[in-house]
Amino acid sequence: MARKTRDPGFGYQSKQNAKDIINDDGSSNVVHLNRKRSINDLYAYFVDISWWHFFLLIIFTYTLINIIFGLIYVSIGIEQITKPKGTFLEDFLNGFFFSAQTLTTVGYGGIAPKGITANFVAAFEAMIGLLSFSFITGLLYGRFSKPKAKIKFSDNLILRKFKKERAIMFRLMNKRKTVMIEPEIKVTLSISEKDKKGAYTRNFYTLKLEREKIMYLPTIWTVVHEIDEKSPLYDYSDDKIENLDAFLYILISYHEESFAQKVYQIYSYDFDKLETNVKYVPAASFDEDGFTILDHESLSKVETM
Structure with a gap:
């Protein structure tokens, strides 16, 4: 059974069709009122x-x-x-x-x-x-x-059969030519649902991933969450998952050679970007001389299974 996690700072209160708190580029989507400003x-x-x-x-x-x-x-x-x-x-x-x-x-x-x-x-x-x-x-x-990560995420999430179960996946790659050293990723699922009183509340889950950390990343990383008995999405059908008022909040960190230090990047996915029964098209190939070719434009491309 899936275990809920504590509020990561978003608040449990929600409403129908509530906007994402974090934009796709990782910036905050929160409107601040009565915020005091200073020259600093x-x-x-x-x-x-x-x-x-x-x-x-x-x-x-x-x-x-x-x-x-x-x-x-x-x-x-x-x-x-x-x-x-x-x-x-x-x-x-x-x-x-x-x-x-x-x-x-x-x-x-x-x-x-x-x-x-x-x-x-x-x-x-x-x-x-x-x-x-x-x-x-x-x-x-x-x-x-200023140290900055330059990670490109796929424009879509996909839901497909995986092993004996199903899985939600997305892909990422480095926009720079440098190799990402020891990238580590954490993914939080936020689901807004109506309770018995008719009020909308958020529930948060830390998703278990196939791999949360790798040694280095020269090409593409497909991040996989298998929907097994311990997944919060296990009891949902494909259609219900597609229609969920849900978001994925992603935090990735790695050592960036350009700045010689660890950098972080935040990203989020709305489940409106979810595609079902498709698989990602390979974005890496080899040329005639044996060099690995990485096509940045193919990161989000999918094909039917």
Whole structure:
């Protein structure tokens, strides 16, 4: 008989069609209310956001700062840095481009502050530029040096006959060319069901796997949970398993050669991705010279049994 496990932090309370708590990429899907924020959270925020979001924020902030200082130079008198052009737009553009030169400490020499006020503003802006680019340099280093796993999971789960029973399977591989050393995996099953009072509750089970740890992984690992008498899915038919309001929460860790340390990755599967009576297509083959060929596009491909 399957043994329930303690709540891993998701809570026992549920509802019909409750959303997944963990996204497919391992990020949290929890909406936080009344969360206090501090300036110390900025580093974690900038290190964790996507690259396009990161550079978009840098470009936006850089442009905004130059617009602000460009307006300041116009307001104190554009004649303090260059000759007036006669229109606000041309004077503002001169102030904007002078601001860009000051902020980046380029200083082409075509425009230079002449008055005391302009020199004070330029000196203050140069300090902001030095601090800003130092901050960005630190963030870039943090983003590149942060240890990250790069595991690709199959897009689907499969339910198929296995030995004398049935089994749920999924596959994973390393996106990098490095070999995953001592990968170890843990899988938790969450099932939401209606109780006698009509309320939805979650039950959690730690699934027993065919192999939870291997020495190294150069190609593909098919993770298998056999549905035997000790499985929480043993009493469910294939159709009922397909229609379960259930999720698989996966934690995998391994030693990453690129960072010379252990890394972790979280992933989750919704049972909506479950396919039955199919098997995975081999993704590894050999070429004419005997080298192993690993096709990343075949990780999720299946065929009928």
